[in-house]
Amino acid sequence: MIEPVQLEDFFLNVFSAAVIVVSGAGYAGFYAWGKIARRPGFVISAYASYASLAAAVWVLAETSHFEGFWRVAAGLMLIGYFAAPLAIFRLCTAMHAGEHSEHDRPIANQQQEEEQS
Amino acid sequence: MSVGVLDSRNLNGGQKLAVKYFTVAMVLFVAQILFGLLAAVQFIAPGFLFETLDFSVNRMLHINAMVVWMLYGFIGAVYWFLEEESGVEVVGLKLGEIAFWVLTAAVGIVVLVYLFLQIGAGDDTTRWLINEGREYIEAPRWADIGIVAVMLVFFYNVAGTFSKGRWSGVSGVLTLDLVALVGLYLAGMFYTTNVTVDYYWWWWVVHLWVEATWEVLVGCIMAWSLMKLLGVRRKIVQTWLYIEVALMFGSGILGLGHHYFWIGTPEYWLSIGGFFSALEPIPLVAMVVHSIYDAGVHKFKSTNHPALGWVIAHTFGNFFGAGVWGFMHTLPQINLYTHGTQWTASHGHLSFFGAYATINIAFFYLAVQQWRGNVWMGANLADNGWKWKWSMGLLNLGVVGMTVALLIAGYEQSFIERAVEGSTWSGYFAAQTHPWFTEAMFWRLIMGIVTAAGLALLIWDLATIGAGETRPALVIERHEEPGVKAAVVQTA
Numbered sequence: 001m002i003e004p005v006q007l008e009d010f011f012l013n014v015f016s017a018a019v020i021v022v023s024g025a026g027y028a029g030f031y032a033w034g035k036i037a038r039r040p041g042f043v044i045s046a047y048a049s050y051a052s053l054a055a056a057v058w059v060l061a062e063t064s065h066f067e068g069f070w071r072v073a074a075g076l077m078l079i080g081y082f083a084a085p086l087a088i089f090r091l092c093t094a095m096h097a098g099e100h101s102e103h104d105r106p107i108a109n110q111q112q113e114e115e116q117s
Numbered sequence: 118m119s120v121g122v123l124d125s126r127n128l129n130g131g132q133k134l135a136v137k138y139f140t141v142a143m144v145l146f147v148a149q150i151l152f153g154l155l156a157a158v159q160f161i162a163p164g165f166l167f168e169t170l171d172f173s174v175n176r177m178l179h180i181n182a183m184v185v186w187m188l189y190g191f192i193g194a195v196y197w198f199l200e201e202e203s204g205v206e207v208v209g210l211k212l213g214e215i216a217f218w219v220l221t222a223a224v225g226i227v228v229l230v231y232l233f234l235q236i237g238a239g240d241d242t243t244r245w246l247i248n249e250g251r252e253y254i255e256a257p258r259w260a261d262i263g264i265v266a267v268m269l270v271f272f273y274n275v276a277g278t279f280s281k282g283r284w285s286g287v288s289g290v291l292t293l294d295l296v297a298l299v300g301l302y303l304a305g306m307f308y309t310t311n312v313t314v315d316y317y318w319w320w321w322v323v324h325l326w327v328e329a330t331w332e333v334l335v336g337c338i339m340a341w342s343l344m345k346l347l348g349v350r351r352k353i354v355q356t357w358l359y360i361e362v363a364l365m366f367g368s369g370i371l372g373l374g375h376h377y378f379w380i381g382t383p384e385y386w387l388s389i390g391g392f393f394s395a396l397e398p399i400p401l402v403a404m405v406v407h408s409i410y411d412a413g414v415h416k417f418k419s420t421n422h423p424a425l426g427w428v429i430a431h432t433f434g435n436f437f438g439a440g441v442w443g444f445m446h447t448l449p450q451i452n453l454y455t456h457g458t459q460w461t462a463s464h465g466h467l468s469f470f471g472a473y474a475t476i477n478i479a480f481f482y483l484a485v486q487q488w489r490g491n492v493w494m495g496a497n498l499a500d501n502g503w504k505w506k507w508s509m510g511l512l513n514l515g516v517v518g519m520t521v522a523l524l525i526a527g528y529e530q531s532f533i534e535r536a537v538e539g540s541t542w543s544g545y546f547a548a549q550t551h552p553w554f555t556e557a558m559f560w561r562l563i564m565g566i567v568t569a570a571g572l573a574l575l576i577w578d579l580a581t582i583g584a585g586e587t588r589p590a591l592v593i594e595r596h597e598e599p600g601v602k603a604a605v606v607q608t609a
Contacts, residue, residue: 005450010532014446018441025405028405092407
């Protein structure tokens with residue numbers, strides 16, 4: 001069912017796995033920051049990170065001899081890493097909507113509050 | 118209220134009990150590092166303390182002390198916020214106090230038995246009174262039963278208090294998680310004659326405790342800490358807590374499969390374990406998006422800089438330790454070589470420190486702040502905060518250094534012992550004597566000493582930070598929310 005990694009691919013395999021997670025975080029981080037700061041450069045960096053993630057998934061799949069189910073799993077992983085940060089960013093935006101008006105309320109000190117009460 | 122001195126009148130009932138848990142947690146943290154250092158020395162000088170305090174005993178004490186101090190920290194953290202979160206005094210606090218002393222006495226006895234008796238005949242008496250023999254959960258059966266009993270008291274305190282006071286999203290998730298925390302421990306308390314079946318259930322305790330119930334428990338503690346430290350709105354932390362629980366359970370429960378690869382379970386566990394392990398980094402990537410969002414949208418003002426520093430260390434440590442280091446060797450195609458090598462120890466060191474030790478230390482700082490009368494712990498501390506900064510730096514450097522050293526050793530083992538020599542006995546020794554391995558073990562010891570230095574500084578800092586401080590803590594004023602006494606805003 002599985003064919004182990006070849007000795008000569010050992011480093012490539014573990015390195016590509018690490019690159020997947022780090023690039024995934026890079027893609028998520030650059031995307032979120034680019035959207036918040038309205039800096040297109042960060043969004044481009046996000047997609048560059050995703051490209052690196054996709055390349056790493058390909059290397060991982062090749063060196064791990066993925067076939068059948070495992071290729072489907074790698075495809076799902078690519079889709080998941082692409083879509084999850086976008087969905088989470090939308091969720092963040094929706095959740096924080098209207099928050100600023102609440103946070104603009106006057107600043108107070110707990111001691112003053114205690115004195116008042 | 119006394120300001121600038123450690124005064125228990127500054128604490129509520131739950132917090133007084135929490136301080137006891139935190140104190141024992143720190144003692145066990147010291148024990149963990151001490152026995153870890155002894156074990157590290159034995160890798161370099163195998164004759165050191167041979168037949169007096171063997172490597173197997175040191176390693177057992179090192180890991181057991183870690184598990185127990187983290188549990189003490191989590192329990193303490195929950196008692197700490199219980200009254201504030203529920204709005205009422207802790208229900209059954211006296212019983213909770215008794216449970217604390219029973220647990221602490223039991224831990225003390227177990228450690229003494231580990232140190233002085235160490236082994237038995239391998240019969241029922243050994244299992245009940247000396248050592249159960251299962252890796253990581255070696256506590257004898259009587260202590261196992263005691264742990265479950267104490268956890269039930271803890272559950273009673275928590276569920277009873279929230280039932281009497283008010284429920285919230287945090288309290289609901291926490292209470293349900295405690296049911297799992299107690300229940301899963303039972304899976305490691307019975308024997309079968311089939312080692313595969315035995316391991317099958319053993320992993321329920323080891324994996325599901327750590328990657329499900331502990332993660333959720335830490336999620337609840339983090340949620341409360343973020344409201345306290347940064348003034349994050351309850352609605353937001355609770356929504357994220359629900360998402361995190363869904364993602365953790367969705368990926369973590371069947372991620373258990375990556376421990377079933379090589380214990381004799383059916384082949385389908387290769388696919389299940391591989392697939393769900395690939396999903397496990399997703400909650401961590403989700404946290405990256407939200408952290409960036411919050412950092413960009415809000416200007417953080419924190420009530421407690423050391424605690425916030427440790428929360429940030431938690432974010433990075435959890436991501437790299439659990440996410441990157443975990444996924445690097447979790448697929449069966451590579452795990453065939455890496456399983457059970459120092460690679461696992463590398464992953465274990467960074468992920469336990471990053472995911473759990475950091476959040477406990479953050480809570481210790483919150484506790485000491487309140488214990489001293491809720492004093493200032495923001496910028497411009499009396500000594501410029503050099504002790505907490507250096508202790509954090511040394512602890513992180515030490516653990517990261519050990520992680521890298523163990524990774525090198527594990528990589529070499531996977532190569533030589535597993536791939537080249539085919540997991541033979543001679544392959545094992547060839548790997549253990551290879552220069553890469555011995556050099557890595559030397560550097561692991563050096564980095565262990567750095568970690569110990571960081572711990573010494575941490576203890577010094579916790580004992581002195583805020584002493585003589587007269588400025589009150591930065592106040593994060595909290596808006597009224599329906600059903601909740603106070604939520605959050607920020608002040609300068």
